[in-house]
Amino acid sequence: MRLGEVVVDVAPLRASRSFRLVFATQAISMIGTQLTSVAASLQVYELTGSSVQVGLMSLVLGLSLLVGLVLGGVLADRADRRRVVLTTRAVTAVVIAGLALNAASPHPHVWFVFVAAVLAGGISGLGGPALMAATPALVGPGQLAAAGALVTLTAQLGGMVGPSLAGVISAGPGLAACFAIDAAVYVAGLALLAPLPALPPQGEGPAQHPFRAMAEGLRFVRSDQVVKGLLLIDVCAMVFAMPYALFPELGTEHFGGGPSTVGLLYTAPAVGSFCGALTSGWTGRVHHTGRALIGAVALWGVAIFCFGLSPGLWSALLFLALAGLGDTVSEVLRRALLQHSTPDRLQGRVGSLWLAQATAGPSAGNLEAGLVARALGSAAGAAVVGGLVCLAGVAAVAVALPGLRTASLHRRPAAGTEYTEETEAAAEPAPAAD
Numbered sequence: 001m002r003l004g005e006v007v008v009d010v011a012p013l014r015a016s017r018s019f020r021l022v023f024a025t026q027a028i029s030m031i032g033t034q035l036t037s038v039a040a041s042l043q044v045y046e047l048t049g050s051s052v053q054v055g056l057m058s059l060v061l062g063l064s065l066l067v068g069l070v071l072g073g074v075l076a077d078r079a080d081r082r083r084v085v086l087t088t089r090a091v092t093a094v095v096i097a098g099l100a101l102n103a104a105s106p107h108p109h110v111w112f113v114f115v116a117a118v119l120a121g122g123i124s125g126l127g128g129p130a131l132m133a134a135t136p137a138l139v140g141p142g143q144l145a146a147a148g149a150l151v152t153l154t155a156q157l158g159g160m161v162g163p164s165l166a167g168v169i170s171a172g173p174g175l176a177a178c179f180a181i182d183a184a185v186y187v188a189g190l191a192l193l194a195p196l197p198a199l200p201p202q203g204e205g206p207a208q209h210p211f212r213a214m215a216e217g218l219r220f221v222r223s224d225q226v227v228k229g230l231l232l233i234d235v236c237a238m239v240f241a242m243p244y245a246l247f248p249e250l251g252t253e254h255f256g257g258g259p260s261t262v263g264l265l266y267t268a269p270a271v272g273s274f275c276g277a278l279t280s281g282w283t284g285r286v287h288h289t290g291r292a293l294i295g296a297v298a299l300w301g302v303a304i305f306c307f308g309l310s311p312g313l314w315s316a317l318l319f320l321a322l323a324g325l326g327d328t329v330s331e332v333l334r335r336a337l338l339q340h341s342t343p344d345r346l347q348g349r350v351g352s353l354w355l356a357q358a359t360a361g362p363s364a365g366n367l368e369a370g371l372v373a374r375a376l377g378s379a380a381g382a383a384v385v386g387g388l389v390c391l392a393g394v395a396a397v398a399v400a401l402p403g404l405r406t407a408s409l410h411r412r413p414a415a416g417t418e419y420t421e422e423t424e425a426a427a428e429p430a431p432a433a434d
Contacts, residue, residue, distance in 0.1 A: 008153055009146035009281040012139045018196050019138040019147060022131070025189040027154040032185030034162020035169065036096060036120075039178035040113055042170055043103060047110040061117040062359060068125020069356045074213045076130035076348025081199040085134070086190060088127030093186035095119045100179035128355050133347035134199045136339045145284035145409060148335035152328055153277040159270055202344040217349030225403025226341045227350060230293065230334045231357060233404070236393030237297050237330065238357075241304045241386035242365025243320075246379040254380055255313045268317040272324025276332075283332050290407035293333040294398050298391060299326030305387025308380045340409050 012019045044054050075084055095116050102112045139147045169178050221227050244266070251262035286292045303323035310316035334354075342350045373382035398405055 030158025038166035064121030073352025229404030238361035241390035268320035269324030272321030276328030301390035308383030
């Protein structure tokens with residue numbers, strides 16, 4: 001058995017210099033983004049003394065990111081994706097540098113942090129779909145899952161290393177240093193991405209009004225069982241079985257611990273996710289990709305259900321780690337199937353929907369979990385119910401969309417190589433006879 005069949009498959013890094021450049025850029029960017037995220041939260045709290053203001057900044061950032069992602073999907077299917085990525089990253093570097101100057105000034109302004117959050121979120125959203133849509137052009141069709149696993153691995157590393165590093169730098173050189181390092185990371189990323197070839201969308205039709213272009217992307221999602229299924233199945237996990245909002249109550253009251261116990265609950269899924277990414281070599285070789293995806297999301301649901309029933313902390317941490325593993329496998333397979341099933345000229349718009357859902361879904365899920373916990377009077381009960389609803393939703397999607405069950409990265413999409421309004425119309429059921 002080859003090493004790539006056990007651990008994360010690095011074949012895309014060996015085969016494509018362009019993907020190596022993208023991978024290196026994303027690896028350092030994930031850490032830099034965490035530096036800015038933590039530093040901005042700390043600065044807002046230092047200037048206002050209000051956690052509400054910190055939450056408001058996060059909300060503003062999230063909303064601007066969503067708007068940017070929707071518009072960025074249209075842009076990625078119209079313009080050279082390399083140029084979009086380079087331009088948006090250059091502008092973001094200027095915004096982050098502005099945050100560094102503001103933090104270094106004798107009297108930093110909190111309003112500037114909010115303005116920068118709007119600009120950084122919107123501009124990052126504009127560039128995100130273009131970078132995601134570029135991946136299929138940089139790696140072979142058979143390496144999409146491996147490429148997705150490598151991207152996921154960078155995110156997990158950034159999530160584990162970045163916040164701790166931000167805390168150390170903030171306590172030492174200061175907040176301005178966090179922002180300055182992130183700005184330097186963006187500049188380094190520009191240097192790495194500059195050698196990429198031109199990446200225009202392939203097979204694009206005549207220019208459309210942005211709203212018509214968005215509508216075309218939505219029609220494709222509605223007509224394609226694989227893409228529609230992988231978006232719906234993620235809703236089952238992220239909206240109905242997201243447990244993070246329950247951790248403070250569970251850690252302090254249910255498990256009788258303190259802040260350190262709550263921290264362990266937050267860390268456990270990240271550890272499982274990292275292990276899932278490290279052992280993802282098999283994801284690009286499994287022939288029944290759709291079934292593997294359904295199983296991975298079901299693992300998340302079962303693990304959250306068992307987490308809610310856990311009598312002790314260590315069993316709870318084990319089930320959270322299993323949930324994180326299932327989530328990472330699901331993300332790798334969903335990303336690969338989405339890119340495999342979507343025509344190149346729609347990659348930006350469909351990818352932006354996926355990214356927008358990944359941004360908004362956990363937030364909605366945490367709110368839903370809190371409301372269910374209040375209604376039941378039990379955070380553990382909310383986790384149990386969430387796991388059951390997730391499993392029911394997974395089963396419903398699997399039964400209703402057979403195309404998702406039979407999807408595979410080793411054969412061409414059933415709908416063919418290109419999508420048009422005619423193919424979408426042909427997929428509609430015929431009207432019943434009178």
